[in-house]
Amino acid sequence: MNSREDLDDFIKNGHKQYLSHLSIDPVIFGYHDQQLKILLLRWRGLNGWGLPGGFIRKREPLSQAANRILQERTGLDNVFLQQFQVFGDSPYRLQERNAQEFANTYGFEVDTDHWLFERTLSISYFALVDYSRVSVTTDFFTDGYQWCDVSEIPSLLFDQNEVVEKALATLRLQIYHQPIGYNLLPDKFTLPEIHSLYETILGKKLDPWNFGKKLVSLGLINKLDERRSIGAHRSPYLYQFDKEAYENALTQGIVHTY
């Protein structure tokens, strides 16, 4: 959606194509190089940082919409993406004054009751991706992005600070009874790698040895007979997720600590 015609069409006819009152705003967690970050976009009209987002097509299944929006923004497909909450306690997300600001910014005259400015509930998802593989696409409404460390989130638009906080809390709680990491690590990885991932997500130290023992004893990962050469040190063994056990744990949930 980058040409003027596309935008024009979106503004005028979007309400025919999309479900009103609803948006999908994924919190995209990116992990790379032992850092956990989230993707923020700079919104032109609103002059601030916010989450990427999109709308649901009238006949599009919800989960498909979420995946499409993620794909449009990051180019990634087939990643861990989970709905976690609908935010709708602030009666309006966009106030009336935004219509004027919007008009000034984009050069569009729109009514204050235009569909874009109606009350919008945000169906929030969180995704886990390797951010080195992401190519971010901005559109007409956004003019920049950043991968922001989770410990340094700035003040965001609307109620999105709450959304991000809740996403992080959900992720950290969930990691205790669902295996997480399939999409963040290469197919074959070493114990130190997955160990560091979990430490980063949880924001605390975990005993490396005990951590590995646990994952193996739960059957979630399997030790391979290969090693990775990592320079001037002992070569660590490679591990792989046990696809079956992993899927099973995702749907059933596991109860344990790390």
Next chain:
Amino acid sequence: MNSREDLDDFIKNGHKQYLSHLSIDPVIFGYHDQQLKILLLRWRGLNGWGLPGGFIRKREPLSQAANRILQERTGLDNVFLQQFQVFGDSPYRLQERNAQEFANTYGFEVDTDHWLFERTLSISYFALVDYSRVSVTTDFFTDGYQWCDVSEIPSLLFDQNEVVEKALATLRLQIYHQPIGYNLLPDKFTLPEIHSLYETILGKKLDPWNFGKKLVSLGLINKLDERRSIGAHRSPYLYQFDKEAYENALTQGIVHTY
């Protein structure tokens, strides 16, 4: 909403008062006499059992809407009510043919593109109530209700079997890291009472002694110096939830098993 005028107004003007495309459908778990049941309503027009439901007013905060709907249906206020998922993968919940059925049943002529028959995403909540305290209110669309044992759920309207299953799964998973029961038990309760509640929800046996030890050692409940007289047997001690620890655990989550 029981008079003809109310209904008339609802059909004709509901789209002005409520957000379109959205409904709130709480799965209401009722516990009483060591049984776990859910509240089902018989829908007149659709000729089947389904969950109670309602719509969100245009300027009403989401959580307030959920509480209002629960209150309207059960008369209860201030109960455990938690959002758990939006269901929106079936592109339509009400098919076109329902418009005709609807007209036949209620004697209303409505267009197939009437707001009531548009695609609706269901924001699902689950509630925990003591069903002996509930007085169910039916409305024009429903002509009966039942408290149905969770192990005997019949085939429900739309995708609601999936909703109920997911609610139950969420409840059972959640009970492992959030205390549940504040609203299901009297203010002061005995260990056997709360023990039986947890056994019923989880659908499995728990060692009574170890269970009590755990709850006390977590600080969630406190032993009182009173006992309850229960006839020809030893009088059990009364316990009380530790309000502070309980609230804390609700927001923070606990990691443990039973």
Next chain:
DNA sequence: CCAAAAGTGTTTAATCTACACCCATGA
């Protein structure tokens, strides 16, 4: 005194935790 229900203790096994120690590698 008995049956039924509640409360308590203790043993055993499992698991967690925290280290200490050994191994492999390339500089």
Next chain:
DNA sequence: TCATGGGTGTAGATTAAACACTTTTGG
């Protein structure tokens, strides 16, 4: 051969699980 990072073992503490035993109560 040394520094560094990776892998392994184990003792001690903690927690879970199972079950037997004691207490209370009204009949």
